[in-house]
Amino acid sequence: AQSVAQPEDQVNVAEGNPLTVKCTYSVSGNPYLFWYVQYPNRGLQFLLKYITGDNLVKGSYGFEAEFNKSQTSFHLKKPSALVSDSALYFCAVRVIISGNTPLVFGKGTRLSVIA
Amino acid sequence: GAVVSQHPSWVICKSGTSVKIECRSLDFQATTMFWYRQFPKQSLMLMATSNEGSKATYEQGVEKDKFLINHASLTLSTLTVTSAHPEDSSFYICSARPPSGGAREQFFGPGTRLTVL
Numbered sequence: 001a002q003s004v005a006q007p008e009d010q011v012n013v014a015e016g017n018p019l020t021v022k023c024t025y026s027v028s029g030n031p032y033l034f035w036y037v038q039y040p041n042r043g044l045q046f047l048l049k050y051i052t053g054d055n056l057v058k059g060s061y062g063f064e065a066e067f068n069k070s071q072t073s074f075h076l077k078k079p080s081a082l083v084s085d086s087a088l089y090f091c092a093v094r095v096i097i098s099g100n101t102p103l104v105f106g107k108g109t110r111l112s113v114i115a
Numbered sequence: 116g117a118v119v120s121q122h123p124s125w126v127i128c129k130s131g132t133s134v135k136i137e138c139r140s141l142d143f144q145a146t147t148m149f150w151y152r153q154f155p156k157q158s159l160m161l162m163a164t165s166n167e168g169s170k171a172t173y174e175q176g177v178e179k180d181k182f183l184i185n186h187a188s189l190t191l192s193t194l195t196v197t198s199a200h201p202e203d204s205s206f207y208i209c210s211a212r213p214p215s216g217g218a219r220e221q222f223f224g225p226g227t228r229l230t231v232l
Contacts, residue, residue, distance in 0.1 A: 043119075043208055043225040046220065103221055104161070107158040108158050
């Protein structure tokens, strides 16, 4: 079975400082990894994904994530946080078993960027 | 990019009534749609996977007679919460996946907040 762990419920960072939101995964097979962001009472917005190739993936709004196979991690990062980045962030994984295999989500990490 | 809509965005109903939530893929055909449920400050829990023209596959613990899913066309899936009770109050999010592409990422609707009184 595949699973995703986001060890931090909450991350606080000052505006302008770098931010990291952690994610580790457990799968049998090659993972497809995703990060989504959710604003209050809204659906999920896609940030970035790792499929194959370069371990450093760049996504929307200046976010990036690094796939680390040995540590089974896919941490989300941004060099300089903005107050508008405050939201709920979800890491998700998918292993292609069939066309119907869904994304499995971590529990989410609430990011709070303080001005 | 791919757009998924949900209707209604929020609904309040009395206990014992049924509520239907629609999920539409607006600019692509979705052979597979997923329904998730999200409790406050919690993650998305997959309820069921639906494929156009066939019965939905429900996750363990999800009552298929209570949460009826119909995927009648390539652009529309509906979730009907039958005989709703206060414990069914939640945020329901649908997701659709286009048939092409290797990773076939999922596109998410904006969600429907259901409150059962």
